[in-house]
Amino acid sequence: MNVFTVYQLNSYVKSVFERDALLSNICVMGEISNYKNHISGHLYFTIKDENAAVKCVCFRHNAGGISFFPENGAKVAVTGNISLYEKTGDYQLYVTKMERSGKGRLFEDFEALKEKLLKEGLFDEGRKRLIPQFPKVVGVVTSKSGAAFWDIVKVIKRRNPSITVLLYDAQVQGVGAGGRIAEAIYAHNEYGRADCLIVGRGGGSYEDLSAFNEEIVARAVAASKVPVISAVGHETDFTIADFAADLRAPTPSAAAEIVSFHALDLSARINALSRKAENALKSRVSLRRQQTQSLTNRCIIAATNRLEYTRNTLRFQMTILENLSPIKTMERGFAAVTRGGVSVKSISGVQNGDNIDIALKDGVLSANVTGVRENAAKKTDI
Amino acid sequence: MPRKKQTFEDALSGLEEITRRMEQPDLPLDALVAHYKDAIDLSRFLNKNLNEYDGIISELTKTARGFEEKVIESEY
Numbered sequence: 001m002n003v004f005t006v007y008q009l010n011s012y013v014k015s016v017f018e019r020d021a022l023l024s025n026i027c028v029m030g031e032i033s034n035y036k037n038h039i040s041g042h043l044y045f046t047i048k049d050e051n052a053a054v055k056c057v058c059f060r061h062n063a064g065g066i067s068f069f070p071e072n073g074a075k076v077a078v079t080g081n082i083s084l085y086e087k088t089g090d091y092q093l094y095v096t097k098m099e100r101s102g103k104g105r106l107f108e109d110f111e112a113l114k115e116k117l118l119k120e121g122l123f124d125e126g127r128k129r130l131i132p133q134f135p136k137v138v139g140v141v142t143s144k145s146g147a148a149f150w151d152i153v154k155v156i157k158r159r160n161p162s163i164t165v166l167l168y169d170a171q172v173q174g175v176g177a178g179g180r181i182a183e184a185i186y187a188h189n190e191y192g193r194a195d196c197l198i199v200g201r202g203g204g205s206y207e208d209l210s211a212f213n214e215e216i217v218a219r220a221v222a223a224s225k226v227p228v229i230s231a232v233g234h235e236t237d238f239t240i241a242d243f244a245a246d247l248r249a250p251t252p253s254a255a256a257e258i259v260s261f262h263a264l265d266l267s268a269r270i271n272a273l274s275r276k277a278e279n280a281l282k283s284r285v286s287l288r289r290q291q292t293q294s295l296t297n298r299c300i301i302a303a304t305n306r307l308e309y310t311r312n313t314l315r316f317q318m319t320i321l322e323n324l325s326p327i328k329t330m331e332r333g334f335a336a337v338t339r340g341g342v343s344v345k346s347i348s349g350v351q352n353g354d355n356i357d358i359a360l361k362d363g364v365l366s367a368n369v370t371g372v373r374e375n376a377a378k379k380t381d382i
Numbered sequence: 383m384p385r386k387k388q389t390f391e392d393a394l395s396g397l398e399e400i401t402r403r404m405e406q407p408d409l410p411l412d413a414l415v416a417h418y419k420d421a422i423d424l425s426r427f428l429n430k431n432l433n434e435y436d437g438i439i440s441e442l443t444k445t446a447r448g449f450e451e452k453v454i455e456s457e458y
Contacts, residue, residue: 164437270428277421280404
């Protein structure tokens with residue numbers, strides 16, 4: 001048998017590792033422990049799970065591949081190559097990249113995506129559309145078999161049964177859910193019947209809700225011409241879809257309340273308005289009627305008075321006139337004298353022997369003048 | 383289709399505006415009567431809209447043939 005030095009042994013094993021394709025580029029998941037930040041700037045730690053552990057080193061020049069400092073207990077996925085440190089015989093994972101895995105990784109992705117879309121302006125207030133106040137058709141994107149859908153239906157039916165609910169079924173968790181949700185949003189936009197959309201699901205764990213943190217969903221929500229209300233999980237759950245939506249509702253039931261104007265309330269409001277209109281009209285008409293009545297009365301009174309006055313004046317004048325009438329004079333005994341048809345008002349021109357006619361109130365006397373005598377003194381005419 | 387829904391909103395705010403105007407004391411009487419006629423028309427339209435429509439629950443699907451709506455059976 002050949003005899004080798006320790007150094008030869010270690011070199012050989014090292015070369016075996018380095019020749020292996022899998023070990024030249026491998027990703028390993030585990031929990032960090034024994035983390036040491038060496039004075040040299042290189043990071044030394046161990047990755048372990050319940051059954052095994054392996055030493056890791058990340059050289060300073062590779063530190064660009066990690067975005068955070070390792071902490072003991074953190075669950076991570078490290079990428080690198082396996083090799084051997086001849087001096088100690090330790091085989092190590094030489095790390096070139098490290099990411100959080102599990103919950104931590106999801107959270108990192110979330111923050112990164114949120115930052116990216118925020119910078120693109122997808123969450124700007126100015127982009128957000130108003131949710132219509134009185135939608136007739138409410139589009140829903142959620143799982144047909146989930147509780148959220150039936151909660152929405154129950155609330156809408158209770159508040160306003162005249163609203164139509166149009167569901168586009170979409171898987172809300174698991175692989176491919178993001179794509180299904182986005183597809184549903186685009187479908188509603190294409191179909192065009194919905195006045196607004198409720199996009200969401202019931203409560204669940206962070207992982208359960210993760211589909212609503214996917215970029216494809218955020219972009220579909222932002223691109224939707226139909227206003228979108230996001231309704232994911234519970235009050236305290238915030239997903240990227242919530243930031244992209246035109247309005248966030250804390251739960252699917254809350255979203256349903258937002259879209260279903262309460263028919264009875266509205267009916268009452270309409271009736272109150274038409275009653276107000278009626279009263280406004282009635283009171284004004286009644287006022288005008290009163291005014292008209294009182295003016296009319298005044299006119300009538302004025303006219304009547306004037307008429308009375310005129311009548312009295314007329315009567316008075318007529319009395320005067322009557323008294324001036326020759327007939328009245330004659331009734332009192334005065335006579336009208338004519339000679340040859342011509343009225344005789346004076347003694348001048350009359351001679352003895354003239355034939356005159358004397359008209360009395362009831363007849364005419366034919367007479368002959370036998371004497372003419374002038375009055376002694378002038379008297380004022382009656 | 384979109385126009386009908388906008389009209390509901392327009393009708394309601396129109397009714398509110400008319401009522402507000404009718405309560406102005408200096409509005410001439412014949413304008414008042416004309417407004418009242420409009421108010422009655424609008425409130426009739428709004429109530430009809432509220433009452434005659436029976437909403438349904440249906441599911442939209444997209445197939446190779448295009449879109450399809452199907453009524454979902456529900457306990458409500």
